[in-house]
Amino acid sequence: MKIKLVDFDIRGDARGSLIALEKEHNVPFDIKRVYYIFDTTDGVRRGFHAHKNLKQLAICVKGSCKFLLDDGTYKNIYNLNEPTKGLYIEGFIWREMFDFSPDCVLMVLADAYYDEADYIRDYKDFTAKVNKSKTKV
Ligand code: TYD
Numbered sequence: 001m002k003i004k005l006v007d008f009d010i011r012g013d014a015r016g017s018l019i020a021l022e023k024e025h026n027v028p029f030d031i032k033r034v035y036y037i038f039d040t041t042d043g044v045r046r047g048f049h050a051h052k053n054l055k056q057l058a059i060c061v062k063g064s065c066k067f068l069l070d071d072g073t074y075k076n077i078y079n080l081n082e083p084t085k086g087l088y089i090e091g092f093i094w095r096e097m098f099d100f101s102p103d104c105v106l107m108v109l110a111d112a113y114y115d116e117a118d119y120i121r122d123y124k125d126f127t128a129k130v131n132k133s134k135t136k137v
Pocket of ligand 1: 037047049114
């Protein structure tokens with residue numbers, strides 16, 4: 001299980017800024033999928049799931065939003081408000097996204113194709129699985 005905030009180098013010049021994301025250089029997995037969330041309805045909260053097995057890197061390329069990450073024991077809130085910042089999430093972690101600014105574009109890179117079977121969408125199932133893994137020696 002791993003959660004990490006990463007800073008990307010800006011290839012900037014007088015014309016503006018550019019950030020390149022490359023497998024193994026600043027993205028620690030083989031990128032299979034990219035999706036982005038935008039035009040989010042005011043006040044909405046989304047996510048509400050954990051993945052059984054997925055590596056993801058979330059970048060708020062425009063605007064801002066917050067991530068609640070919960071490993072079943074500890075909860076932390078991460079504020080994504082710069083396109084230079086990425087939130088790396090690996091392992092069995094419950095996530096909720098909220099406080100989307102009206103202009104927010106949240107881009108997510110993933111190491112696997114979309115697969116509903118990889119999702120745990122019930123918080124009780126999530127905590128039950130966390131507790132089961134804790135009792136294993
Ligand atoms: P959903 O999982 O509800 O989004 P979030 O967890 O961000 O709240 O996904 C919304 C819809 O989009 C749902 O019908 C599944 C579909 N979807 C894909 O087809 N591919 C994807 O990569 C993702 C993330 C979702």
